[in-house]
């Protein structure tokens with residue numbers, strides 16, 4: 001910073017020869033006698049000259065962006081085309097509101113708009129897969145937000161991503177996830193016992209938080225080989241979730257300025273942003289945890305190949321992995337991306353599912369009829385692991401599947417836009433998008449598109465069943481897990497948790513929502529995860545009894 005400031009001053013001093021100081025002094029009513037001209041400039045004058053230079057540079061840059069930039073023909077707000085601070089204002093200062101500003105631009109200018117000086121956004125549900133398909137990179141500016149450049153998720157280049165994705169694909173395949181089905185069921189049983197205690201004591205349960213204890217323990221056990229023990233933490237506490245949410249508070253800041261974020265890393269501070277505290281302390285704590293666990297694998301204390309337990313870190317240090325991919329940075333980032341990607345996303349969908357089931361007795365009733373009619377559930381369903389109900393069995397239930405699909409659609413947990421960059425020019429209808437342009441789309445717009453999903457705010461699992469019966473391919477618009485080579489690697493794990501938990505919870509407990517209404521669930525902000533008007537999703541319920 002200092003060096004930059006000094007060189008700027010030197011530049012200003014050099015430019016002095018070309019600046020008409022006399023005129024400037026006249027304009028700003030400074031003393032103008034000849035003997036003053038040769039004296040060093042005072043601080044006020046230097047600041048003024050720097051301000052002129054900066055202003056001049058801003059004007060030239062704005063003119064370029066508006067009339068000469070390759071994107072100058074793409075419609076949109078002029079302010080957005082001139083400066084990224086427009087986006088920064090809505091996302092960082094106002095806390096995740098830019099997506100709705102983008103929506104307004106689409107209403108005014110059509111399906112393709114320029115949303116910042118260098119990025120184009122397309123709102124067209126039919127076009128979603130086109131952007132994600134083929135050979136496309138991700139965009140550095142957008143990836144700044146997630147701060148894990150060495151993870152598959154944070155990798156810019158298409159080819160580098162392919163190598164990295166191949167390594168983790170194996171551990172997250174449907175077959176691999178079926179092998180940890182019993183581990184998921186064991187953890188579910190601990191959760192069911194905890195929920196049953198809440199029933200007995202009449203305690204209000206924060207569903208997101210409590211269900212995130214399970215997703216935390218499942219994913220941490222799969223990544224590190226041992227769980228973080230969230231299910232055994234103090235009731236209704238989850239320090240990992242706290243850390244993730246605190247980190248999400250700063251993610252819009254990191255998009256615009258990774259440097260600002262590095263500063264914050266040095267001096268934790270609070271900045272405005274929808275009430276979230278901007279601090280990187282919790283992120284550093286997660287990095288530290290990843291570092292400790294990765295060290296055990298890299299040092300050979302735990303080997304990748306030959307261990308009985310399959311783990312993500314084990315897969316990352318396996319013999320088949322190229323040596324350049326076996327670095328501390330790589331292991332820390334990948335384990336962090338998988339861990340954080342797999343906790344709140346699924347927990348939020350689960351909580352939203354229970355919210356809607358709790359408000360719709362007839363849907364819950366239909367679901368229960370299917371569960372009791374198709375599975376041989378024994379009396380003690382709290383002991384879920386003894387029910388011997390495999391994921392394969394659950395996946396065959398059409399109504400449960402429709403409930404899960406609809407819960408995923410309506411909760412659309414991963415709401416952050418994810419841009420793709422093609423090396424060649426691409427066409428959207430008759431609009432030419434120049435090569436190298438980040439083009440983004442939003443899962444939220446597709447999932448809530450009233451032309452595809454009529455009355456999108458209504459929870460209606462039957463829409464999936466009716467579409468299938470009528471030969472309508474609604475699944476084409478089911479883009480909740482993304483699309484193409486960068487789509488979610490954790491999809492089978494997410495489904496395994498969703499199937500087991502929704503089946504267990506709804507066949508075992510009766511519950512009523514507590515101080516939680518539609519406005520608490522309605523998505524109003526993009527905090528990487530879908531968030532309501534203030535804070536993060538928090539759905540509360542009281543478990544009133546058990547299902548006989």
Ligand code: HEM
Nearest residue numbers: 152153338341342345346414418480481482488489490494
């Ligand atoms: C309902 C739950 C989930 C949803 C809705 C979801 C959604 C998504 C989406 C939309 C993407 C693509 C992001 C992009 O385009 O940049 C993604 C990527 C990813 N997800 Fe998930 N996810 C879920 C659960 C999980 C779980 C359980 C894991 C844990 C393994 C996970 C790990 C990842 C990773 C590592 C990526 C990056 C993949 C890559 O770039 O190759 N997700 N997820």
